Amino acid sequence: SVKQEQVRCCHHQDYMITASKEKTRLTADLQRAISNHEFAVYYQPIIDLTNDTIAGAEALVRWHSPTRGLVSPLDFIPVAEDTGMIVDIGKQILLQACTDTKLQIDSGRWPTNFLLHVNMSVRELLHPGYISRVKEILAITQLPAANLTLEITESRLVSQPLLTNQLLGELRDLGIHIAIDDFGTGYSSLAYLTQLQFDALKIDRSFVSQMLDSENHAAIVAAIITMTAKFNADIVAEGVETAEQAAHLKQLGCRYAQGFYYSRPKPLAEWDIGNSA
Ligand code: C2E
Ligand code: CA
Ligand code: CA
Ligand code: CA
Secondary structure, eight states: OHHHHHHHHHHHHHHHHHHHHHHHHHHHHHHHHHHTTOEEEEEEEEEETTTTEEEEEEEEEEEEETTTEEEOGGGTHHHHHHHSTHHHHHHHHHHHHHHHHHHHHHTTSSOTTOEEEEEOOHHHHTSTTHHHHHHHHHHHHTOOGGGEEEEEEGGGSSSSHHHHHHHHHHHHHTTOEEEEEEETSSOOOHHHHHHOOOSEEEEOHHHHHHTTTOHHHHHHHHHHHHHHHHTTOEEEEOOOOSHHHHHHHHHTTOOEEOSTTTOOOEEGGGOOTTTOO
16 A cells, blocks of 8 residues: 555665664764774684695684774674775784784794785775775885785776776786686676786685585685686685585695684784694
8 A cells, every 4th residue: 555655665764774874973973983093903814725734824804893892893894895995904904914024023923934924905906096005004014015915806806897907917027916706606708817917716615614515615625626726726615614525625726715614813912823723
């Protein structure tokens, strides 16, 4: 009935108003978080399956908000990307991660060939001056470019393929490595992959988690590993949660793995390199 339609319509509007009010609040809180440096970097080890040692770590942002508590990146990265605030947040994260890694290497806690992985949004990559900023951060922290891998999500690459690919090439010219994140979840074609500038692929967690229950998922994981080797790129399996998954990946020739089975992401103070792998 008309009455019902109106009610539904009003509920919908209420919902929209509430959602947009929350987005406005979140945007203001994030702006404050940037000025007050409320972001922390957690690190999750990346394991070399050929010798079961820690080869590197992925830096993952956490927001310690005075009013919201510990906020997951899943709850603010999308808004930060929408509003462009990801540019300032990403700058703080990269500076912190490079500073930490340089210190860990210099003090002998991490090896000199440690692989630091940092997430990069397409929005950041496309921001004018991004590459010179990355260069500047490496210069300030004195971290060699060879220690740094920037991870970019495959599904976000498709909008401006030529430009993003050119920018990825410029980063690689600096000696930085590029990893394609969440591989297998996007819609980019395999033909696109032949033209993409990258050094490593990260197999998405969804394939790894279903690998032992589904032959189709197992086949995809095996195919990605074989293909990546032919591309002369490194391979990292994400979301490894069990010994069985680790053993299977090893058997398939997967070089690197990451997941709760080895360690959750942790602040540096809680890292104990001797115990994690
Ligand atoms: P991602 O880059 O795919 O990062 C991996 C996510 O999987 C992390 O979630 C990590 O904690 C989680 N994870 C790792 N191992 C396991 C596992 O064995 N099982 C399960 N269930 N989960 C696992 P987190 O830290 O909540 O980050 C979520 C996403 O937020 C990241 O996904 C990334 O897309 C984004 N993100 C995080 N930090 C940053 C950052 O500094 N910059 C940007 N642009 N994005 C970031
Ligand atoms: Ca990532
Ligand atoms: Ca990922
Ligand atoms: Ca992801």
